[in-house]
Amino acid sequence: MSLKGEIFHCDKNTSDISLINFLTHISHNLYNYTWCSTLCTGHIEKSLLNRGRHVIPKSDHTYTYLYISHMAALISICHNLILVFSLYTCSLLITSTTSAGGHSHDENPAIQNWLNHGGDLSNRRYANREIKINRRTVSKLSLNWEFYAGDDISATPSIYDGTLYFPSWNGEIYAVQASNGSLVWKKNLHELTGLNATGFSGFNWTVARSTPTVVDDQDLLIVGIYGPAVVIALERSTGNLIWSTLLDTHAAGVITMSGTYYNGSIYIGTSSLEETLSPEECCTFRGSLAKLDAKSGTVLWKTFMLPDNHGQLGSYSGAAIWGSSPSIDVHRKHVYIATGNVYSVPENVSQCQENQNNSTLPTHPDACVEPDNRGNSILALDLDSGDIKWNHHLGGYDVWFLECFLNTSTCPTGPNVDADFGEAPMMLKTCVNGTKRDLVVAVQKSGFAWALDRNNGTLIWSTEAGPGGVAGGGTWGAATDKKKVYTNIANSESRNFTLKPSSNITTWGGWVAMAPENGKILWSTANPSNSTSSGPVSVANGILFAGSTNPRGSIYAMNTENGKILWSYDTGASVFGGMSISDGCIYVGSGYKRQYTAGTSLFAFCVT
Incomplete structure (x- = not known):
């Protein structure tokens, strides 16, 4: 599996993390709207509420500051953004994600392939697409x-x-x-x-x-x-x-x-x-x-x-x-x-x-x-x-x-x-x-x-x-x-x-x-x-x-x-x-x- 398109940031202040990049990251890794919305809500609860606002950096081609005063409004925005972005980012990243041979994955991209001992090009032994197995299941x-x-x-x-x-x-x-x-x-x-x-x-x-x-x-x-x-x-x-x-x-x-x-x-x-x-x-x-x-x-x-x-x-x-x-x-x-x-x-x-x-x-x-x-x-x-x-x-x-x-x-x-x-x-x-x-x-x-x-x-x-x-x-x-x-x-x-x-x-x-x-x-x-x-x-x-x-x-x-x-x-x-x-x-x-x-x-x- 290619590691191209992998999204990674070193943010000294997590409350200023790019929302678009965050949504893209979770869409890429989870392929699941319910999980995306839950994780986004939890993420913002933990890292944004103490400041009451979220900055969308200019690097994301957006100049708008969103000022949030109530949790209900914040969650609503989070869910709406995911609904919009998940359709785009998930399809974009699934399409662009390539296999070890530089070709598309199988027809069901949510299913994990394990191509060698290490699993993929990174040798991480990490099933990054797995969603059915978790701490609850x-x-x-x-x-x-x-x-x-x-x-x-x-x-x-x-x-x-x-x-x-x-x-x-x-x-x-x-x-x-x-x-x-x-x-x-x-x-x-x-x-x-x-x-x-x-x-x-x-x-x-x-x-x-x-x-x-x-x-x-x-x-x-x-x-x-x-x-x-x-x-x-x-x-x-x-x-x-x-x-x-x-x-x-x-x-x-x-x-x-x-x-x-x-x-x-x-x-x-x-x-x-x-x-x-x-x-x-x-x-x-x-x-x-x-x-x-x-x-x-x-x-x-x-x-x-x-x-x-x-x-x-x-x-x-x-x-x-x-x-x-x-x-x-x-x-x-x-x-x-x-x-x-x-x-x-x-x-x-x-x-x-x-x-x-x-x-x-x-x-x-x-x-x-x-x-x-x-x-x-x-x-x-x-x-x-x-x-x-x-x-x-x-x-x-x-x-x-x-x-x-x-x-x-x-x-x-x-x-x-x-x-x-x-x-x-x-x-x-x-x-x-x-x-x-x-x-x-x-x-x-x-x-x-x-x-x-x-x-x-x-x-x-x-x-x-x-x-x-x-x-x-x-x-x-x-x-x-x-x-x-x-x-x-x-x-x-x-x-x-x-x-x-x-x-x-x-x-x-x-x-x-x-x-x-x-x-x-x-x-x-x-x-x-x-x-x-x-x-x-x-x-x-x-x-x-x-x-x-x-x-x-x-x-x-x-x-x-x-x-x-x-x-x-x-x-x-x-x-x-x-x-x-x-x-x-x-x-x-x-x-x-x-x-x-x-x-x-x-x-x-x-x-x-």
Whole structure:
């Protein structure tokens, strides 16, 4: 979905907010006259009555001051203005709102599509069109249907025009009707592609684990294979194979990221499982981001995150791009990504860090992190060329592979905090000290959230949202409704996690809300099932949705104002993936037997 036409103001005095822009904003986001009128009335009650007048600025081509002395007159004007403007602004904005491909949405623009892991170009995991689910109705969510696949489903389902698309760890990919869960088609990935599993994933069958990407202006669905590192395109209506492209020839290469489609092209990163190897074999893989032509699968450019090691051990390796979906800034022509830790570094860099560790006054920032080491970084790349426009290394020196987890002497010189970015940045606008700022925000496995300026990568704020760990910290996907930034905190190492504002302590996972302008923690809620919270969060209309890895597979709906849990349900198996949201329903899979309990199904819950 395009973010063109998004209305945003930094008003130091909210009582002088442009009424026309306010009406346009709510018309654009709610598509519902009753809601518009109610919200407008409440807005004016709160922000205007204390002054008894409303100014319509000259920027709106109006020179009239409206002086209001009685509430009845004010509400009447509000309703009348909405009646006039909603017809115009809603139709104008609905018509002008474009999809990720630069084309119109489906025929019913009030229905939410969820086009990839992050939902749209912004990677916000925000169902901005949802009106049926709210704080009054969320308690009425009930099971609408269950689709049995027979194995784990850990990807957020994509949604387009009433159809869900998702893979299962059984090696199948499915299309099912959102309304009733009936099968549209299914395909076995091995039979479809002829690809054999690499074995690095621990499976002997070809699987996909990430959210399929909908190409909304073509009959295409893009799927990444979890070893080998292949991207395929299917005919969305039938599931038939259109093309297959090998993105990385490395034997341990995999695709764990969900791609993002924009203007005829797919943007997607590569990852690997090489860090699971022994020190004698590790490592040579280098993470990369690629742009592919959606029609043919031709690689248009490919940008590596580390210097060329020529396939030789003892140099830079790692910096995988493995979580979430790239976010795309159409205005700046940027694509934003974030990278994981490096697996290995050259000997001189390792020696530098050993000297640093033994120094009584270590340098800051760490002098051993060379400029072309783009591990643990947030980056902006040019959409057309793939050139790196800026990159910001965050979290310090970090060399890690499996031997470090086992605490052996073969672990490279540390620190070895394994502070991956397990998600791409999401885009949002906010006001920082009264000035509008365009930000990207991402959360690390370290537990830190980072907000950077989209223009140049300057750090705006950072916040320790919660405890970090080898499995997080934050992983797979934060969310924002532009009012707050939300993240999971897995707390995989069961550290003390101090909740706010209560100051209570949990040693389990939880969820956190932060202010977008400065990162201040507004609330944090413990996972009541006493388990990790490893999956991504999703947000819609004042409700934050999240899952738990406990054996019961609990899922939760929280009030975004205070983190209070308003609804829950036990799916019967660990929930590691996230929820997509559309037209009063949430969709979520269960099961992740690689680390937790096995599952079999995809569930649909709808308000009644």
